[in-house]
Amino acid sequence: MVRNNQQADSVIASVDHIKQLNSATIYKVIEKYAPISRVKIANVSKLAPASVTKITRQLLQQGIICETARQASTGGRCAISLAPNTDNIHVLAIKIGQKTLSLSCYNLAAEQLTTKKIKIKSEDEQQLLAFLISEIDNFIKKQQKNMGKISAIAISLSGLINPKKGVVLYSPYHPLVNFPLANKIEQHFQLPTFIGNHTRSLALAEHYFGASKECLDSILISIHHGVGSGIIIEGKALLGQNFNIGEIGHIQANPAGRQCHCGNFGCLETEVSDRVIVEKVAIAIKQGSFTRLSLDSLNIEKIYQAAEDNDPLCQKIVEDAATYLGKAIAILINLLNPQKIIIAGKIIRAKTSLLSTIEQCIAHQVLPNFQHKVQIETSLLEPDTTLAAFALIKQAIYEGDLLQQIHG
Template identity: 45%
Template sequence: MTGGQIGNVDLVKQLNSAAVYRLIDQQGPISRIQIAELSHLAPASVTKITRQLLEFGYIQEVAQQASTGGRRAISLKTQVTQFHTIAVRIGRDYLQLSLHDLSGAVLAQDESSIQYRDQGELVGQLFDKIALFKASNEARIQQLIAIGVILPGLVNPVQGEVEYMPNTKIDDLPLAKMLKEEFKVESFVGNDIRAMALAEHYFGATRDCNDSVMISVHRGTGSGIISGGQVFLGSNRNVGEIGHIQVDPLGEQCQCGNFGCLETIAANPAIVKGVKARLAQGYSSSLADEANIDIDTICEHALNGDALATQSIVRVGDQLGKAVAIVINLFNPEKIVIAGHITKAKEILFPAIQRNVVSQSLTAFHKDLPIVSSDLELQPTMGAFAIVKRAMLNGILLQKLMDSAQ
């Protein structure tokens, strides 16, 4: 057998093992017979794979299912509580960490501020924070199987390389490789918005559909597209830049160089800037009494009936709705998810989005289309855990763990 043939055999084994593990994880408790039927694998192959997964402790046998005649089948489900992951979200001036078991449950979390201008400063602080977090949670960690890191910018998720980050000097940073060398554990790196869209699909608002779009309104405006249950990526892995759709040709100049991009209107800094500018012009508002105006404050005042705050949220909804309509016409998703603190005023925001969606997208596409808020807004590191979970479900991490245990 040639090297290529051996490689193909190994790949088939990995894919088959992943298919079996995925079914047990997503539909367990499930019997071997049911696994064979759903995976279209031979019963003997399913028995061999499950025996191996049992030996390594990644699945367990549970109470027998009710008999339908003949010998009762034993059910299988995944083991989750003893396998742990550190999930990290890097922001522009903050770093959030959490410890998860394989079910996604958060066992510990921490947040701190960071300042970095280049990849050397970024990596140094990242490693220090992870090491400290790991040490402080040593008693909780039974078996650390992976580290997941998400960040803003352009990432090659296959190689785990960071190619670009806003306001940071980056030179093809092999972050996943460096993390693995430093902490001796498999590591994965991804774009924060795309990873959060995946997290919504695994654990949040889009668990019930395979085609969805998540739009994030934070310091910038971005989107993650789920197609066929997978994150949609272009050839250079950089898609979903909804924030740079032009919605106002006469608008302010964006950092990208264009004028009137959605991000100049529908991003937290732009919203706050607009409110402060109107207050300076003499607009009457209860916000004038606030010492610190941020997006949460604006939402609160809008919900309390303040006209300026309400108008600001509606303006965002109108422009966001135009971009959402374009996305709907392009991708015909089953669900749209809006993420960001601005959804605290969704009673005001969503009707404005909906009006524009109805007037500017195909009726067949927007009819009965749910537009909902994120389920994971208060769990910002779930995207980092989701990319580890994906590696487990597609067999990449699962195979590496079994190989290292042999």
């Protein structure tokens, strides 16, 4: 009896799942080819015309798509076309940074409608949660008054995240350990909520909207307070069963290097992060190295800009960092054979030295056949953009997890 019930439940679950996937497929086809008729949707999606009619009716009722001007078909008859009703659905995308909370409202065309930045004040997880809820509440109330309802929330932050369960396993900047963040936000606001590691979400955002838009296999390397990566294979973010693929900051770059916060020695992060580069320049200035920069006004932006302007000290330090980075990137290319590597972070201000050094490493350390197939580019998005969190909502729509829960 129990068994039969379980079987029945699993059949219902799989039918629901197929419905979700079919809806997502149809939405993607409409988004890509709009304006498009139902007949063409059926042709492109390979779904039965009856399913297309049923699903598009539901998407119309939800306000996710709309009927557009009639389009002449080849047979002389007119067919109503469909297009995404992107401006009708609004979502909230949040970045929890080290010191700053950024909140933005987007429509489904990835257009940012409003945005706000606030300094984070919190001592422990309960304070942080109360702060988040209060700021999200203020933002949503103001947003809804001016522009209409919010349909979903996504949050990106640094650290180890389980996006399936919505749990922050570890955060380097905030007191969150095994904390069910998505669940808490979802319960409070009664809105579908997604969370993800910021660098991996940024990789997804580059894939949907930025530098890797035209390719299916790409790796984003982000240099910030640490070093991380996000890997996209066949158009999907590589997560695995343990959810945290891409921690390249802890590849050993210099066996004789300093101890990393992870406990090991000479990790890539101990040679390449923004903080380490500022330290290296400061030490060199104290030792009398020639540079246009002075100790009292030193910051990472000035160092990267000076490297780009051929300041000898800054250029040398960026090239040393890029050599370690290039070694790790060469390992990734040999392992994964991607079409594109995207470098993100303030370091891309020093683009000339950075890219030429990385390209030299690739020329010497990557399989010749792979070298010619990979392009190295800099990110098109701001490192802290809330578009990273928005990409989590886009992903949920494309994978069928969200489409049936939202409406305009």
